Amino acid sequence: MIKEEDLSGWYHELLEKADVVDSRYPVKGMLIYKGWGLSMIKRMQQYLEDMLDLNGHQPVLFPVLIPEDILGKETKHIAGFEEEVFWVTHAGGNELERKLSLRPTSETPIYEMFKLWIRSHSDLPFKVHQSCAVYRYETKHTRPLIRGREFLWNEGHSAHVDDDDVKSHMEKIKEIYLRLVNELLCIPFVVNNRPEWDRFPGAAETCAFDTIMPDGRTLQVATVHNLGQNFSRAFGLTFENEEGEHELAYTASYGPSFGRLLASVICIHGDDVGLILPPKIAPVQVVVIPIVFKESHREGILSYARDIEKKMRDNGFRVKVDDSDERPGAKYFYWEMKGVPLRVEVGPRDLKQGNITVVRRDTGEKKQIALDELDVESMFEEITLSIRERAEKRFRDGFHTIGNLDEIKEHAGNGIVRVGWCGNKDCANSIEEYVDILSVNGGKRLCVVCGSEGVEVLAAKTY
Amino acid sequence: MIKEEDLSGWYHELLEKADVVDSRYPVKGMLIYKGWGLSMIKRMQQYLEDMLDLNGHQPVLFPVLIPEDILGKETKHIAGFEEEVFWVTHAGGNELERKLSLRPTSETPIYEMFKLWIRSHSDLPFKVHQSCAVYRYETKHTRPLIRGREFLWNEGHSAHVDDDDVKSHMEKIKEIYLRLVNELLCIPFVVNNRPEWDRFPGAAETCAFDTIMPDGRTLQVATVHNLGQNFSRAFGLTFENEEGEHELAYTASYGPSFGRLLASVICIHGDDVGLILPPKIAPVQVVVIPIVFKESHREGILSYARDIEKKMRDNGFRVKVDDSDERPGAKYFYWEMKGVPLRVEVGPRDLKQGNITVVRRDTGEKKQIALDELDVESMFEEITLSIRERAEKRFRDGFHTIGNLDEIKEHAGNGIVRVGWCGNKDCANSIEEYVDILSVNGGKRLCVVCGSEGVEVLAAKTY
Numbered sequence: 074m075i076k077e078e079d080l081s082g083w084y085h086e087l088l089e090k091a092d093v094v095d096s097r098y099p100v101k102g103m104l105i106y107k108g109w110g111l112s113m114i115k116r117m118q119q120y121l122e123d124m125l126d127l128n129g130h131q132p133v134l135f136p137v138l139i140p141e142d143i144l145g146k147e148t149k150h151i152a153g154f155e156e157e158v159f160w161v162t163h164a165g166g167n168e169l170e171r172k173l174s175l176r177p178t179s180e181t182p183i184y185e186m187f188k189l190w191i192r193s194h195s196d197l198p199f200k201v202h203q204s205c206a207v208y209r210y211e212t213k214h215t216r217p218l219i220r221g222r223e224f225l226w227n228e229g230h231s232a233h234v235d236d237d238d239v240k241s242h243m244e245k246i247k248e249i250y251l252r253l254v255n256e257l258l259c260i261p262f263v264v265n266n267r268p269e270w271d272r273f274p275g276a277a278e279t280c281a282f283d284t285i286m287p288d289g290r291t292l293q294v295a296t297v298h299n300l301g302q303n304f305s306r307a308f309g310l311t312f313e314n315e316e317g318e319h320e321l322a323y324t325a326s327y328g329p330s331f332g333r334l335l336a337s338v339i340c341i342h343g344d345d346v347g348l349i350l351p352p353k354i355a356p357v358q359v360v361v362i363p364i365v366f367k368e369s370h371r372e373g374i375l376s377y378a379r380d381i382e383k384k385m386r387d388n389g390f391r392v393k394v395d396d397s398d399e400r401p402g403a404k405y406f407y408w409e410m411k412g413v414p415l416r417v418e419v420g421p422r423d424l425k426q427g428n429i430t431v432v433r434r435d436t437g438e439k440k441q442i443a444l445d446e447l448d449v450e451s452m453f454e455e456i457t458l459s460i461r462e463r464a465e466k467r468f469r470d471g472f473h474t475i476g477n478l479d480e481i482k483e484h485a486g487n488g489i490v491r492v493g494w495c496g497n498k499d500c501a502n503s504i505e506e507y508v509d510i511l512s513v514n515g516g517k518r519l520c521v522v523c524g525s526e527g528v529e530v531l532a533a534k535t536y
Numbered sequence: 537m538i539k540e541e542d543l544s545g546w547y548h549e550l551l552e553k554a555d556v557v558d559s560r561y562p563v564k565g566m567l568i569y570k571g572w573g574l575s576m577i578k579r580m581q582q583y584l585e586d587m588l589d590l591n592g593h594q595p596v597l598f599p600v601l602i603p604e605d606i607l608g609k610e611t612k613h614i615a616g617f618e619e620e621v622f623w624v625t626h627a628g629g630n631e632l633e634r635k636l637s638l639r640p641t642s643e644t645p646i647y648e649m650f651k652l653w654i655r656s657h658s659d660l661p662f663k664v665h666q667s668c669a670v671y672r673y674e675t676k677h678t679r680p681l682i683r684g685r686e687f688l689w690n691e692g693h694s695a696h697v698d699d700d701d702v703k704s705h706m707e708k709i710k711e712i713y714l715r716l717v718n719e720l721l722c723i724p725f726v727v728n729n730r731p732e733w734d735r736f737p738g739a740a741e742t743c744a745f746d747t748i749m750p751d752g753r754t755l756q757v758a759t760v761h762n763l764g765q766n767f768s769r770a771f772g773l774t775f776e777n778e779e780g781e782h783e784l785a786y787t788a789s790y791g792p793s794f795g796r797l798l799a800s801v802i803c804i805h806g807d808d809v810g811l812i813l814p815p816k817i818a819p820v821q822v823v824v825i826p827i828v829f830k831e832s833h834r835e836g837i838l839s840y841a842r843d844i845e846k847k848m849r850d851n852g853f854r855v856k857v858d859d860s861d862e863r864p865g866a867k868y869f870y871w872e873m874k875g876v877p878l879r880v881e882v883g884p885r886d887l888k889q890g891n892i893t894v895v896r897r898d899t900g901e902k903k904q905i906a907l908d909e910l911d912v913e914s915m916f917e918e919i920t921l922s923i924r925e926r927a928e929k930r931f932r933d934g935f936h937t938i939g940n941l942d943e944i945k946e947h948a949g950n951g952i953v954r955v956g957w958c959g960n961k962d963c964a965n966s967i968e969e970y971v972d973i974l975s976v977n978g979g980k981r982l983c984v985v986c987g988s989e990g991v992e993v994l995a996a997k998t999y
Contacts, residue, residue, distance in 0.1 A: 136566035
């Protein structure tokens, strides 16, 4: 498993060995989440949901099926999704009177209900979120957790009195996503304002969170869309303003992909040995390994290990004593592969002296300390900082300022390039022969294609 | 909202007013879970998942789509479900090469993977569970949370070396369900061993948890199935035994319906005012109402209320200060309707004396106590006990011993009747003209239809 040499092979092997997912399910692009992976996704989900609830969102859960007429109400939206929709046409032995789609995203059914839930300006802003699976019939090459036909996310939907309120809400959501992506998961990112042709179908503005994977391609892990009044118009979503007049609401929608976030954690932090997990999402945060040389020591060492486990558990940490029959070396190897942030070894000498040996997964650093000195909380903070800094250094090194098309060709697939673009779609097409334009909101620069005045854009090979 | 007079009207009105679910979604039998309802379901789910994890289950999440050939492998199983399956036949503009069903239950895809995950007797018992939605095209009258075409549950699946191990595992699962249904939710139940014609399709034995709803009909809230070797045979699910020979595994599956459990909580505990919630699942456990007569008191009382909130929150309780502009009476009415177990009122005199006034939702009992004396934990225990006892008394009163068919007719829809049955299917059919036979495992009694020797069975009108 050499990550540098074969990221894809390393990734697939690790997903299976570490019980993250099983990709052998007999439907293309759909996979089984297993214990280790599911537990991390649930932690991300809970962390995000708590922040959204605190921000005033109501948690909801909508049906997975959307009737064809509702999915089709906003014309640009359905045009963008119609090639990707799974259709339920039959039930039991009968053909259904109207086709039902598996939700590719839930703007349409949610606005259908917003119409019933929102009456007046005093109901606004109105904010809901749901954690669920969505379904897209991807024709591109699928990859576990990165591009699938069924994927897990949280989608937020909000309605507002005006565009200003949408914009300030979008800023709050970006802060919340920053906390999820960077504070919790230690993943660096840049927020890109997507060019018109790459926006969410029906959106007036799409801001995307892009990170850089170790193979130099960018991965979009979350998006925040300003939908203007497009959907409100299609759905007749109005509210009574302070003057008693009916006005169309302004709406926004936003969501991170839990699968892509997990894929980023695996690929960006992991190494040849296996996963390296940020402590806050690790299903097991500390593994305690009893080192027994002589049978006569076994009971004493095991009970010492259990005391340590209990103490840590009482302090709210997820701890496991590995008292299986494997040799210590095999245990080290296994739990390092699983990415457990901290290993505690306890042998006969430790027991005698009231010491423990602690080993960090991220650096391999090993030290013997008195049990009383152990401060798991601070160690986790150090580990988190160190994982984040390492990832951020590589992320910064992944940016390149480019002067001509040949250099683009050279750097394609090698991080994010900064180039000038004049705003002309033909020139964009020339750039996009090599890299996708991620955002168009930079300072002044000459176009890398035609040499006219333009702005700096970010571009990269993307997943 | 008179519950006794019109249970169904009372139920539908309360679901909407209390933000439990919204039934106006434009697909028959599918509904939207809203904040108050979803929060309770998530608490049930977490409580159950923790117990299953502790019992050695691995949490998993399978795709919602099952290919037709896999769903059809066990012939009795597919015969039982084929009238109820939703089919995905198209994606994008194309017809799929093989039809995909929305899972009506997940035995079939799970055994397809068990085949890859299980090698030898040392892998057994092998236990997984998943919390998910399942899909059944119900042709019967649908009711929110009780009978829907999409419903939320947790399904457990296990493989074992022999039938004894299946049976002892089933007993453990029944204990876990008892804790969920009775300890957490205070719902009384009887476990019924279903007659052959009412078993899960493909099962050798089906044990069902039945409770009695206030209209006298029984509601099945959970089931535990012994599947013998039926599914193992169909799926080629074998393991290597200690002698190195390949043997078919024995399997079990089991699941409670979160929607039906929530419906039971609502209908069994609620009253004309609204919900009455067991404290452990209440989204808000304590509401603090500041009573302000004079503006000059406002700040002092509000800060007293906040102190109480903080103190309780630090102790792990879910508390809310209602400082809205409504009058106190309106607030009482609202939070009683929502079922919040405990109300704390703080007025000027309370503030002066360091007192609070506490009011129990379940009994209406109101008392003034010193703030220092408040012991929320014990009050919640008392409330839980009292709710459970009240429900259990009504449950016991719902059983009737019946001597002839006329009495059955009289008592149909009036709880559970105990009658004799000879084992002959014709006699069962005569009984089932009025009531469904729930279980066939009682002591000796003469058949209520033909008078021959038989056994006592339980029967009722069912949802």
